[in-house]
Amino acid sequence: MKNKVFKLLFQEGHRELPTGIYYYIFVVFALGISGFTMWLGGIGNMSPYHYSVIFVMFLLPLSFLTTRGSKKVRKNPSVFDVVLSMIFFLSCMHILWNMDYFLQRVSGLDALTTLDTLVGLIIIIGVLELCRRTLGFGLTSILVLGLLYAYVGHYLPGTFGHRELSNQRILEELIFTTNGVFGAPVQVAATYAFLFVTFGYFFKKSGAGQFIIDLCAALVGRRTGGLAKVAVTTSAVFGSISGSPTSDVATTGSINIPNMKEKGYDPVYAAAVETSASSGGTILPPIMGSVAFLMAEFTGISYFDIIVASVLGALLYYLGVYFQVHFRSVKLGLVGLPKNEIPRLTKTMKTGFFYVFPVVILVWAMEKGFTPSLAATYGIIATFLISYVKRSTRINVRQIKEIFTDVVYHIIPLTVATAAAGIIIGVINLTGLAGKFTSLIFALTGEAIFFSLVVGAFICILLGMGMPTPSAYVLVAALVAPAFIQLGIDLLPAHLFLVFFCALSAITPPVGVASYTAAGIANANPLKVGIQATKLASVGFIIPFMFVYHPTLLMQGSIVSIILTVVTAILGVYALAASMEGYLKDKLTRQERIFLFMIALSMIYPNILLNIITATIFLIYMFRNNRKLPRFSKQKVGA
Template identity: 40%
Template sequence: MPALSAFLGTGSRRTPEGWVGRIAKPYSALVALGIVYTTTIEIVDVFAMTIVFLGLMLALVFLYVGATTESSKDRVPWFDLLFAGAALASSAYFWLHNERIITRITLLDPLTTADVVSGSVLLLLTLEATRRTVGPGLTVIVLVFLAYNLWGDRLPGVLGHGPIDYRHFLDILVFTTDGIYGVPVRVALTYVFLFGMFGTFLSRAGGGDFFFDAAAALTGRRPGGPAKIAVVSSGLYGTISGSPTADVVATGSITIPMMKKLGYSGTLAGGVEVAASTGGSILPPVMGSAAFIMAEFTGIRYVDIALAAIVPAALYYFCVYYQVHLNSVKLGLRGLDESGIPKLRDTLRGGGVFLLPLVALVTALLLGYSPNYVAAFGTLAILAAAALSSRTRPSVAMIYSVLAETTTRVVPVVAACAAAGLVVGGLSMTGLGAKFTDLIFLVAGSNPLATLVLAALVTLLLGMGMPTPSVYILAAVLIAPAILKLGVPMMAAHLFLVYYASLSAMTPPVAVAAFAAAPIADANPIGIGLAAVRIAIVGFFVPFAFIYSRELLLIGESWRVAIAIVAAFASVACLCLAVEGFWRQRFGWTSRALFLAAGVGLMSPSLVARGVGALLGAVALLLVLRQAPGRAAAVES
């Protein structure tokens, strides 16, 4: 059954040649121009544009992604041309009947035969596009939910629901804004695409090289220099890409070989890169697609989400950086040779202009512009900054190439968002979301901490093999209501889920970022995922900290916010010391236990608990300092 097994995975990327290739690239560039025009200059009806957008992007899937990994890398077979044509035809049908679809009464006005045929074609093409671009994980989950919609009425007890026939099923999923044309695809059109263009322009203009050189100049000469370069550069790159896997491939191809050359094992080098890249999805100002979807789901302004995420993201990266530092010193890993480190002054002189787009981005956000205009302003700032130097000055050919590249890079995100929309629409039909909330409380009882732990575990479980936006969408529908019932504010509850949806990219057994790092590190992906989790383990507790201490989201009186932030950073430091068992020298389990207790106390919202935590941390530090160097080498750690 080799042929069947090939169809159970993702497809392979291809570069079409011949007449298809001559059409595909201009087509991609025109799609990008059309999206920019209709989302920033001449705003059109969003529902109509969403219809057109999804059809255009689905067609690109079948042109640029083969059916299996064994598919031709340059030839587009006849059936993929047929699928691309069917995607365009079905969307053309919906666009032509847009007014009727908007004004009809759902479930009362019957669907025509043409409606059913076009809707069924769109549904099947979306599932196949999801399988090819995202993989079987999300596809199987969508199929399970769709099967539940159609046949869940046969289940006994609370899991059962009323009968739903196929036309009812199709009506909700395709002909309303609750399904495939719902919030996820709309966000991909209005926000994700434009920020993807911002990131692509910044990278192609030289911004990615500047970020890497700046990270090398700042951290390269320190112990474990390549690993620290990975942490800083991946964070900077990740905040503009928003994709852990893309970040791993872009920065890991440089940092992982550097780390291995200086003595890191392939597993540890891959783990450092994966842990660093994963945080990009929660790092302002851009964050990732999930944050834009959160803004639409909750009605909270994106700028407020970005501001609230600053401290949690800083705590995460402090955790990863400090863990890398302790590990590097413990293993005796040196920094880079001075000859291989760029000078910071030269780096800023050559690429400092690329800080201007980030300044423009943040300024536009703070001035209250909507994210689509923020991305547009940022992109214009990139072009202006790049034009200041003859070395980076953008040409027409470069702009054309970036437009086409942006479109093809966003294709997997659109497919994932469309698939997630099918799940959301299905849940609205059956009321499974409310039942899932009851199930969480049944398992966790009335214990808020147990409910949060269960919510985190389920979110990580949902993330097996799925992209971050899809994980968050499912978690927002299934899990957020349970957290909100605890009295947790909307911002904290959804940011909690965004955070864990992002962390799922490195969590075994299906850690998508670890699998991306495996061929670069020449190491087992499960081992890389476990190494990444160990490096970032303290970061897994940060969401609990801001649930119980809202000051970490910059909410509350200034003095309380300041105390909470200082205590949180001290807590992370203590917990890292407890995990690593090292500070200047190895130390034993007594000191580790004290550091652990100190970290827990400092993370508490209680001022008394923080005081006790600070005292325990001081005692642990004194024990380590008083430990004789000769005895330290023999201490069990």
Template identity: 40%
Template sequence: MRKLAGYAGLVVGVVAVVMSVYHVYARLTVYAADQQALLYITLAFSLVLSFLLWPRRKGASPDRIPWGDLALAGLSLACIGYMFVNYDYVVNRFPTADALSPMDMAVGITGTLLVLEATRRTIGAALPIVAIVFLVYGFAGPWLYGWTYHRGLTLELAVDQTWFTTEGIFGVPMSVAATYVILFIIFGTFLERSGAGQFFMNFANAIAGGARGGPGKVAVVSSSLFGTISGSAVANVMVDGWLTIPMMKKTGFKPEAAAAIEAVASTGGQIMPPIMGAAAFVMAEFQGVSYTQVMVAAAIPAFFYYGALFAAIHFNAVRSGLKGIPREELPILGYIMVRQGHLFLPVIVLLTLLLYGFTPTYGAIIATAALVGISWLRPATGLGWRACLEGLRDGALHTVPVAMACASAGIVIGIVLQTGLALRFTAFLIDFTYGSVLPALLITMVAGIILGMGMPTTPAYIMQAALLVPAIIKLGVDPMAAHMFAFYFACLSAVTPPVALAVYAAASIAGAGLWGSGVQALKFAAAGFIVPFFFIYNPALLFQGPWPDILGAVATGTVGVIALAASLEGYFLRRATWFERGLFLAAALLLIDPNAVTDVIGIGLLVVVLLLQKLWVPQSTLAREAGA
């Protein structure tokens, strides 16, 4: 992103502030533009800021805006302006039935190309390439075979579907970005401006820093809290990791382990309620449910994810003989809470509003307003007018990549709907898997990981929701479980080699090898790969069903993820043999599965392995201790 100063920086800053202010205004008054006009306005702001701030290539014009980019920004305004000048015609025409004029065609083609270029600049080439591939598929239908065959789209039909309907660029993903995402990002930037990020770090240090492997446990606590602010695994690593990774290395963690812990902890920020990133809001819209339902459903899997990571760090530290941070270097919890504890209150306000049925938009706005007032309980954290303007500016700038990703994902969805690909692919997948759920889940898992390697979580999830999730639901899976499954693996791609962006970011800070860090990250994130399969078969893990079933699933699952960590780290009461690690793994899988029979068997296996750990010391361990 360009670092603009002087007049150019001022103008861009004003544009960004106006973007944020308008989106807050649009949620608070009935006099604002309707929803479709709001989408046009959001895209206009996003395109203009994309071309003004993101250069055509890395390293180009870091401190000035070339004339070509100014021209692209102006062309973006012209395309959106055309939609407003002809607004009644656009909203009242019959899409794909009424013919487009030559000017309509020119605007639609130009606007689509501008969206693809702005997306490439802001988040990389992967998603625009995918969108182009789907556009080509739309034209190539008559020359394809089997389930990929369709009648083919004319250029006019493709432009109509992509630009002039509400099932293309201006579809559900863009609507989510314009309605929900920007308001929650603004809330996050205000939290950051108040010093909440440093407070979360101090709080985590105070409660966990002194324990064995304390810096690793601090990373877990602080990253889960900081996910409320960033919603991005890589951003979380870059903000949090510069402090936690050196602390971990200082207390004895290997560089690969330190990088893996930070990457896995930061990735979990996207699945941790109350704020889970843009994809969670898209998930709610796709299902036609409230965001609160998505947030509640995500709570138990997120608890298991971080619980398993916390246990794995503990076992890793004990096995390696690591200590915590010296007591004299730790912040005092009482002191931290007195000086900065009030910064928890805005998050509590937001969570309370959501649970009491307020819409996410009003919840985010009220929580942001509360944050400004609450920040002044201590002058050191008070948000003045300058900090508020900077928060509004940063909120808009952080929204732009999300909005462009949603716009390009809308192109894919439009082609999928117009060609009927989703229905044919669902039928193909059901036939291919012979109506079995497990193979379909494995295909979805692999697709989510592959898609997430080249693009952010939101578009990776949207692709799965358009093509794969309908097939899983058709096989009898609960819709919430099916969508949550796809969402999880879109997130976990950030720590899955060979392209694991969160691991790359953490390894660069730790000075660690990429492959070693990636393999260690897979071990630390194991619960995230296993739990989704279990909530598919038993929705009690998604807070669905009778309370006794839910509480039982939480209890046995908690024991199960601890056993899983013991298996992967090879330590519990002492170093575990391979046989004991196998017993721990079997017990973990049986206990995570919320079923009475598997729970009983799992507890039995766990008792056996604990007795072995307590009563029998293998010769290899005795020899190791003698050598020490």
């Protein structure tokens, strides 16, 4: 009995769309909240607390209907799930019904009624239960510890103790202000994230998804290891739109991984390629999932400035994966795809060039200073209109219903995660935990910047285990970023450092969720997949450190210095890939791998004199050993 209770408390539930009347309820709610967010993103005007309550009131009750309380597979929610859903909905409705009062009440002076207190407790318990069902042990345990710390932390001696907090004060902060459940993370989910995910689904439904696959195949399909390179490029594009490494692996990996295995790639390697490519989508402009919006909210830096600063880092990350795939393919003798399996580039562009327009409109709107929500709305409208260019891709009413239903179903876990993250941020604000955490980091590192960055990276990976990237970023932005800022690190590189490592947490063992998903598709060992994916993503563990030490990698500085940095950094990534794979034109010795690794670090580090010297040494090494830089030549036959 005890074992059953323990398993129930610490296991994730089973997610599945309900059937029958419950499905129609889900569709009605999904269409309602989708229409509301479209209105809000386009012409709506409402206080953040107000629209956050509405968003949570629709989304989280649906989570009770779609996520069962245990792994036991059942099509429809139980009576208990339905009751929980109704209670949670009515609790949010109480706040919405009395919205004018809650917007005007003075925190700390106006007492909460008994009903207000009950509503607050219901919402917190509901978020806790949904966190357990949806996200599992990782974030749930952090949430439980955070709440316990708020209620009993005043008993702790020393630095980590805090003043006693009453139940009313805690509920007031976590539920009846914009510092808790209805704070910045949920606000981002309700606006930017929801609309950009909607844009992605409209984009794929309009036929753009097939256009992207054909375009990637036309560009890199004939190259050595063409199929794996197609997987890298397609996963990168779809990963940027979805912002979820796990869902991207599940979507593109279900096609890419079996195809790579069929062409001769080891199952572990095929899964690792998909994992590393999909996980990098979070750092790939122009969309970057929803993390960039959260970063803009936390830092006050414009979204456009964030994506410009991320361009070079994302480019180097994917070149690192691409080069390693090339070396592995050469080593295995895996050449490009057959000509008859590759669409012609001219034909692909002729029949699908118009799919570029929605992305151009999206970037143009953000560059002109429109809010990301409005930019996403313009992108959605443009995509809808573009779909009518061809009869076969026209988005009709039935497909619009399918799009909004899919969007709501897939954004529910993110909403649960952001609500939970809001509670943790509220606890941090109430207890002053951020300052205490900063003191702990400094105590461990002696206020040395490099070692503080190492500790920060470790915390990102630790907190990101089993957790969506946006949620992990929210936590470290509240806990770790203040320590970085206090050390004198600028705001932009400090937060981009955290974003990169939160994205990499989806890869790293022992609990890289994207690695587990890919391993399931490939029928491979998830730990081995995680280790191989970490190796493929190795440049991603280096670049964030360079952000901090030199701004050129953030596209800051003179044109000449940026161009030189780009050229030498690409050479450095190439050398790093050869070192990690142990292969260039032929197998490398251990000494050569170490030499190339040191040369790579020296070329990636943005220092002009050092870059020129090491690039020269590298080129001399290449030509003296008859190892010319590759042309990634086209091949005529497949593996």
